[in-house]
Amino acid sequence: xxxIRLEKIIPKGGLxxxxxxxxxxxxxxxxxxxxxxxxxxxxxxxxxxxxxxxHKLYGRWGRDIYLEDERVTWLNDGTRVRYATMTPGFVAxxxxxxxxxxxxxxxxxxxxxxxxxPGIKAREWDKTVADKWQKLLPGxxxxxxxxxx
Amino acid sequence: xxNLDDLPANLQAVIRETLRQVDALSAKMEAGDITVDQWRxxxxxxxxxxxxxxxxAGAGETVGAADLLERLIQVQLDFLAVxxxxxxxxxxxxxxxxxxxxxxxxxxxxxxxGEIIKQVxxxxxxxxxxxxxxxxxxxxxxxxxxxxxxxANRDYDAYWRRGKTDSCATCIEREKQWSPVRIRGxxxxx
Numbered sequence: 001x002x003x004i005r006l007e008k009i010i011p012k013g014g015l016x017x018x019x020x021x022x023x024x025x026x027x028x029x030x031x032x033x034x035x036x037x038x039x040x041x042x043x044x045x046x047x048x049x050x051x052x053x054x055h056k057l058y059g060r061w062g063r064d065i066y067l068e069d070e071r072v073t074w075l076n077d078g079t080r081v082r083y084a085t086m087t088p089g090f091v092a093x094x095x096x097x098x099x100x101x102x103x104x105x106x107x108x109x110x111x112x113x114x115x116x117x118p119g120i121k122a123r124e125w126d127k128t129v130a131d132k133w134q135k136l137l138p139g140x141x142x143x144x145x146x147x148x149x
Numbered sequence: 150x151x152n153l154d155d156l157p158a159n160l161q162a163v164i165r166e167t168l169r170q171v172d173a174l175s176a177k178m179e180a181g182d183i184t185v186d187q188w189r190x191x192x193x194x195x196x197x198x199x200x201x202x203x204x205x206a207g208a209g210e211t212v213g214a215a216d217l218l219e220r221l222i223q224v225q226l227d228f229l230a231v232x233x234x235x236x237x238x239x240x241x242x243x244x245x246x247x248x249x250x251x252x253x254x255x256x257x258x259x260x261x262x263g264e265i266i267k268q269v270x271x272x273x274x275x276x277x278x279x280x281x282x283x284x285x286x287x288x289x290x291x292x293x294x295x296x297x298x299x300x301a302n303r304d305y306d307a308y309w310r311r312g313k314t315d316s317c318a319t320c321i322e323r324e325k326q327w328s329p330v331r332i333r334g335x336x337x338x339x
Contacts (some may be wrong), residue, residue, distance in 0.1 A: 016161070023335060023336060024274075025335060026336060026337075027274035027335075030276075030336075030337045030338075031274060031275070031276035031337055032325070033339070034276040034277075034327070034330065034337075035276050035282060037276050038319060038322045038326055039282075039319065039322075039324050041326070042318040042319055042321070042322040043318075043324050045318060045321075045322060046248075055228070066189045068191070068276075086169050088336065097318070099284065099318070100284055100318030100319070101318065119255040120330075122226070126234060132271070132282060133282070136277075136281060136282050138224070139219065139220060139221070139224055139258075139281060140276075140277070142216065142246070143217070143272055144215060144274045145227065146217050146272040147271065147272045147273055147274040147335065148274075148335065149272075
């Protein structure tokens with residue numbers, strides 16, 4: 001039989017100071033919001049009139065970080081069809097699940113709504129950035145906690 | 150061997166030593182001299198020792214940040230577990246030598262945490278460290294430069310400095326947006 005016994009360990013003068021704990025959480029949320037903003041902005045940085053990620057607060061620890069731009073919506077979510085025909089040798093500035101953009105080449109040649117083509121592949125920046133920082137979150141929390149000790 | 154010229158000399162030394170040990174281990178795997186379990190055990194030992202060395206190299210002394218050290222090591226051991234599972238599934242592939250070398254470069258994150266401790270005597274609530282969440286991953290050559298505004302109030306300005314050859318999209322954007330990030334009263338400003 002294996003017996004497991006838990007012992008409560010309270011660090012001396014540590015994070016059970018509520019104000020310190022609150023500040024560590026504030027810093028974690030602010031830090032991650034900054035990280036996500038950088039990643040979203042980097043995803044579209046080579047676009048003409050590149051949009052900048054916006055930052056909306058929800059109470060003390062809620063944040064929405066998003067790109068408000070019609071092109072971004074199409075690219076992020078993808079489309080079933082597209083009506084634009086691109087120039088020969090066209091190279092897109094963005095690729096699915098990549099938080100960076102490149103110079104690309106070419107552009108729209110013409111738009112014909114009577115001639116639908118295969119849709120835009122979803123870039124999924126929102127999901128990619130969430131997956132990325134979900135994995136990195138423990139390290140950020142650790143640093144914010146340590147900065148308060 | 151990755152280009153380390155842009156990095157501080159003492160960090161280069163830690164990475165070179167780690168690379169030497171990791172490459173020796175890769176050679177044993179290629180020759181079939183050790184099992185995957187033995188490789189993983191020895192890789193874990195290398196990561197633990199070298200992460201501690203790099204934190205100390207960054208801080209310039211023995212630091213007492215045991216929690217930080219443990220966390221830094223654990224992140225790499227989690228990646229290592231996935232790597233070991235891949236080796237079991239695929240056997241040792243030639244590309245795994247350079248994948249293993251990335252663990253040597255991962256010590257940069259602990260080095261830069263140590264460097265912050267050296268600059269201001271404590272860990273700061275910075276949004277990210279070099280090589281943490283960057284597209285260039287552990288190849289990142291960036292660093293934080295900290296300007297103390299008022300130490301007693303815990304007021305700092307932190308500048309993301311890009312390495313000479315570092316041109317990944319994340320690092321470029323961080324340089325634009327994080328020059329500086331402001332910490333006031335120990336709180337990271339929005």
